[in-house]
Amino acid sequence: MTIIADEPVPEPQPGFLALALRNRSFVVGALLTLFIAGMALLSFFWTPYDVTKLVVADRMLPPSSAHWFGTDQFGRDVLSMIMVGARASIAVALVAVVIGMGVGVPLGCWAAARGGIVDEVLMRFNDVVFAFPALVMAILITAIFGPSAINAIIAIGIFNIPVFARVARAGALAIWPREFILAARAAGKGKARITAEHILPNIANLLLVQGTIQFALGVLAEAGLSYVGLGVQPPMPSWGRMLFDAQTRMMVAPTLALFPGLAIVITVLGLNLLGDGISDVIDPKLRRQR
């Protein structure tokens, strides 16, 4: 006899964007991130005041309708400086993430695909880099080549490499024993091809989430380096440097220390929320746990 069995076919699931737009972390994070990125872009075309022009008469003004966030010791408009400063933060952190991903992901995938001695050597290399905190690395680089934004990028970027290598490797190792990989091998596909076709698409989510986290950490690290004078160099405004300048004038003008700090917090918060939102939406395990 033939057996009629009715097996429920899964309901169609809403796509990524539909789910993401219902996720509060994602929406808030995306809005904050877009806001800061938009501000940085806008600064290329328009700022309330010219940040390169020093107006001695307008030194240390408190916030007013003319200067929303006040002016600094050279009479520059703080709001304009914050807008321009966003460029440095975003650029340094973004390039550092690109370096970390560009080098780390292939290394991690390679280690996962090859295993054995390749894997072992890579992990030991990771241990070595992890032994140098990003700032210590930056100090070492600056001690030799002198302070600059480029050196800050290199220092943060080098630190990002093992982070991405580790995430890619762990993700890939979890995918390799899956049956669809065996099926691909039974179809005669080589390791490089399987990595490109099957591994990467399935770890892209993890990398995206890690990317937002490292981006946020990069913004923090850049601010820290600029604060101690190892990052973006004056006269180019940067949030960290603004805070350093504000510190000695805190008795007189506490707001000088307030706004650049808030800008950093909003940027990092936005990126972290975005990362949380993405991982909420794409990780079915966490989704089930609500």
Add this chain to the structure above:
Amino acid sequence: MTAYLTKRLLIALVTLAVASVVVFSMIEIVPGDPARLMLGMNATADAVQALRDQMGLDQPLLVRYVDWVSRLLTFDLGKSYTYNVPVRDLVLERSVVSLPLAMIALALSTLIAIPVGIFSAERRGRLADTISMGAAQIGVAVPNFWFALLLIYVFAVWLHMVPAGGFPGWSAGVWPALKSLILPAIALALPQAAILSRVTRSAMLEVLGEDYIRTARAKGMPRNVVLWHHALRNALIPVLTILGLQFAFLLAGAIIIENVFYLPGLGRLIFQAITQRDLIVVESVVMLLVAVVVLVNLLVDISYAIVDPRLRTRR
């Protein structure tokens, strides 16, 4: 257990060895003559040659490296060019500030973060969880040096409760010394605590979804007993990993925070050394910091074995 520990120890040693090569070669690839770089353009040829002799720059690379490492092993860190004293003395003098600072910050961060993380996991989705995790989310985003500025403004400038910076030295008494470390420690600890509490919470939630938690509940154990006796120890494993990583961040953070508060610690030392181009000090202190990070990671590996019996019998 011994196999596991031997392996971790070997890895730590290899890491240190490779790191020492990295630090050594960083100084080697300095564009131009390191001695000239340190002394500046106006130095006489004799002075440069004297420094080259002192640094042994005329000897072959390998000889210098071996010499440097063997001196490191006996804790002979060379002689500072600017201070004209042994680097070892400088390091010891500065460590009595940096070490207590890092320790207090680490303790503070752990003591705050782990209870908050457990508490939040236990009340997942309720108001207390939402508030504490919201605070943690913001805490993660706050740069510690900015937080330090805010603390200085509120507690030193405004309330005059503690000094705004500087360090009276332990000779001035334990309390005055500690008092000047309180704000720096809080500034370092809170952002780290925010990260750690989030990790603790998610580790707890993950463990609470495991089958063995259901087994324990089916045994009749009440929820809170299950939480403390079954979940916590399993959740500690990822928490320990983050704790180890955080130590490195804490160390780096301390370098900046010492500058904010004008504390005469290792962080200040390294910055002064950079501005004065004292490569001998930079080299030694960086290597020392790296060694501390490696040591802490080794301790984390050992504590894994204590927490997780699976590591004791396998590998």
Add this chain to the structure above:
Amino acid sequence: MSLLEIEKLSLNIGRVPILKDVDLTLDAGEVMGLVGESGSGKSMTALTVMQLLPSVAKAKGRVHFDGIDILAAPEPAMCKLRGNKIGMVFQEPMTALNPVKTIGEQVAEGIRWHTRASRAEAEDRARKILDRVGLPAKKFPLSRYPHELSGGQRQRVVIAIACALKPKLLIADEPTTALDVVLQAQILDLLRDLVDENRMGLLLISHDLAVVTEMSDRITVMRHGEVMETGETAPTLSAQDHPYTRQLAQASMHVPARAKIRGTEQPTHDLLQVEAVSRDYPGHRTSLFRKPEPMRAVDGVSFSMKEGQSTALVGRSGCGKSTLARMILALDQPTGGAIRFMGEQLTGRDEAALKPARRNMQVVFQDPYGSFNPRHKVERLVAEPLHTLEKQPQGSERRDLVARALHEVGLKPADMDKYPHEFSGGQRQRLSIARAIITRPKLVVADEPVSALDVSIRAQILDLFADLNQQLGVAYLFITHDLSVARAITDDVMVMHDGKIVERGKTSDVLGNPQSEAAKALVSASPDLRRAIAKRLQEQG
């Protein structure tokens, strides 16, 4: 009054109804079998009795245990019941125990909690119950950790935890599903003895009708959260009054219609030759400086298969059958020996040289969910083995080939534009088969291809396998622990034990009259519905 009375139990999780008007009663000393396919609500019924449901679940109706209103009982009262008056055994022994606590701690914990016994007393009782479940303290001291035990041993620990205080009711939720048949038989025996000794009521939840029939006095059949039928086991299953009960029973005993073996009229040459193949794995290191003893997973295996022949490779879990299958598929290299496929040597060749062989040898896996890259569409997934062809078809040619393969496995060509998550488990297994036959291979290796499926779906997939064997003349190597699958679909069977093939012959001969110890153990442990019903009818007169 019965020990457990469930009346008109309804359960919702959020707005999704899970259970509808479930009625069930269980007396002391009685075994009630609760059967149904996945999603029927069996486990949820059990968790309701334990009050271990997720917090969003809302239950209505009446659940009384030993006179206590469970649905109204506050949490402290439930804590007093759980592990004391009601014990529960779960499906997955590998994850059911806390990895950082010793088995002694985990068994003694409940005893101490409920009886307020001292630590020494509790440990003494723990030792006794562990001894009773077959883990004597001499070989299995209380200081053992779960990872030092095998799956079957861990399940014994879970049973010890559940039965330590001689509960009145024991709930066993698929207690043997994760174990092989021999272990299953041992665990079922243990449960039966414990129930008899202590006059416990046992609520046995299983998807396996044969297991339930062997164990239970009465059965309750569930489907989609509702009770279909309930009654004495043997009469219910032999009468098959309810259409769903009949469907389940028929599907459990289903044998696909197959033509006789063609071997006699056309003597074909060997398709696959396996000669003295071994595979060693590096063992666990006990010391950094000593080379670990290698573990031999496959040990000097030789056999051959003819074209169009369907052979089963059966054995207990961990006997090396999957490792052997991977070496045949050239996904793993043997440590020693040689494998020839269609006259070509497979061992030690590089990927390019293996292409012709790969074209003629495909694979179907167990897990219908893990077999597909979730990010690709069906067309790309099913077309993957076309990679082995010299000239890879593109565009409409490729779509035609995929459409043909989908048609052959009973799916629509339009399905090729969907993603795998849009298919049910059975449909995915069809996709898996479509992928395996798209290159018209001579051999398909199927590794437990139906063991993750519900019985009625399993029957359909077995039919499909039989059908394709007829139509395409493809030979199968079926790797399975389930002898009923071997009986249903294969001509020959090989029994594997500890890395060696210990017996081989016609399926009906070997399984009807096993010679080796390993084969005998397998056959006698395998649950068989027809036999179980007959035995029950006999016992009940």
